[in-house]
Amino acid sequence: xxxxxxxxxxxxxxxxxxxxxxxxxxxxxxxxxxxxxxxxxxxxxxxxxxxxxxxxxxxxxxxxxxxxxxxxxxxxxxxxxxxxxxxxxxxxxxxxxxxxxxxxxxxxxxxxxxxxxxxxxxxxxxxxxxxxxxxxxxxxxxxxxxxxxxxxxxxxxxxxxxxxxxxxxxxxxxxxxxxxxxxxxxxxxxxxxxxxxxxxxxxxxxxxxxxxxxxxxxxxxxxxxxxxxxxxxxxxxxxxxxxxxxxxxxxxxxxxxxxxxxxxxxxxxxxxxxxxxxxxxxxxxxxxxxxxxxxxxxxxxxxxxxxxxxxxxxxxxxxxxxxxxxxxxxxxxxx
Ligand SMILES: C[S@@+](CC[C@H](N)C(=O)[O-])C[C@H]1O[C@@H](n2cnc3c(N)ncnc32)[C@H](O)[C@@H]1O
Numbered sequence: 001x002x003x004x005x006x007x008x009x010x011x012x013x014x015x016x017x018x019x020x021x022x023x024x025x026x027x028x029x030x031x032x033x034x035x036x037x038x039x040x041x042x043x044x045x046x047x048x049x050x051x052x053x054x055x056x057x058x059x060x061x062x063x064x065x066x067x068x069x070x071x072x073x074x075x076x077x078x079x080x081x082x083x084x085x086x087x088x089x090x091x092x093x094x095x096x097x098x099x100x101x102x103x104x105x106x107x108x109x110x111x112x113x114x115x116x117x118x119x120x121x122x123x124x125x126x127x128x129x130x131x132x133x134x135x136x137x138x139x140x141x142x143x144x145x146x147x148x149x150x151x152x153x154x155x156x157x158x159x160x161x162x163x164x165x166x167x168x169x170x171x172x173x174x175x176x177x178x179x180x181x182x183x184x185x186x187x188x189x190x191x192x193x194x195x196x197x198x199x200x201x202x203x204x205x206x207x208x209x210x211x212x213x214x215x216x217x218x219x220x221x222x223x224x225x226x227x228x229x230x231x232x233x234x235x236x237x238x239x240x241x242x243x244x245x246x247x248x249x250x251x252x253x254x255x256x257x258x259x260x261x262x263x264x265x266x267x268x269x270x271x272x273x274x275x276x277x278x279x280x281x282x283x284x285x286x287x288x289x290x291x292x293x294x295x296x297x298x299x300x301x302x303x304x305x306x307x308x309x310x311x312x313x314x315x316x317x318x319x320x321x322x323x324x325x326x327x328x329x330x331x332x333x334x335x
Pocket of ligand 1: 014015016017034035036037038059060061062063192193194216217218219220221222223237238239240243
């Protein structure tokens with residue numbers, strides 16, 4: 001066993017299944033974010049990933065495809081045990097072994113929250129079939145008496161509108177995530193390293209500063225770097241000594257919290273009249289003011305921004321009332 005402690009976080013150069021049993025009590029972890037080995041050694045997909053058949057390359061230790069079902073059941077049972085009640089887990093999986101991961105999850109008490117699709121760039125080029133350019137992310141929770149952490153407005157306030165008029169918050173929480181892989185020419189890194197933006201998103205929605213995040217398959221230590229960068233603590237395992245040493249060396253130079261400064265600040269202030277019922281005088285004033293702004297040549301988007309500030313209500317509330325009242329008139333459509 002080789003344990004390294006950095007910034008209140010523990011990293012073990014050992015197998016994650018026996019490692020969890022040895023080091024992590026029941027219910028001790030707030031969130032698990034991980035990307036297990038793919039189990040594609042021995043089938044033709046390894047060519048796409050530049051893997052060889054030796055199961056070890058660039059410090060990456062593969063799990064033989066024939067063992068994948070049993071391997072998934074064992075590590076996911078440990079993950080379910082170490083999660084605290086109401087804790088959550090994100091598992092990134094390709095499609096080849098997805099059925100094993102789903103079966104292993106269903107063999108535990110964990111419950112599905114979302115089945116996310118991560119769409120990335122640089123899919124494997126093919127001529128005779130469609131280009132594969134997505135991964136699955138299985139987002140599950142452990143049942144408990146409380147509420148699962150889900151920071152609804154950690155990235156976008158509910159009133160923030162996208163340029164197309166839609167809600168940024170809604171768009172950010174749709175279950176297909178389009179996030180590019182990082183291309184870092186000349187830098188040594190794990191070939192399968194998850195993008196920082198993807199990890200930040202999972203950690204922002206599903207954890208708080210100070211929470212303990214676990215990654216049983218550290219690889220390039222990307223989860224650990226993001227966890228520490230967001231002022232969380234981390235515990236993790238990596239079986240390969242080469243990957244472990246490289247990952248630990250990269251962590252040594254990190255300053256905890258160094259990612260916090262680059263996070264977007266959501267606009268979450270509550271509007272003065274949000275949730276209050278409308279009275280006739282306010283509706284009449286709103287209709288008149290909308291007509292006046294449009295007559296001045298303001299676009300609908302600009303008009304709604306002004307109305308939102310003036311009436312202390314969100315765009316959707318304003319639109320609803322205007323649509324209802326102007327529906328029977330000849331006025332230009334609102335939407
Ligand atoms: C897909 S990679 C993880 C990549 C990582 N998420 C990143 O962004 O760099 C899976 C990692 O699990 C490691 N691994 C394989 N079997 C393991 C085991 N039983 N316990 C711990 N780590 C293992 C592999 O060596 C590999 O580095």
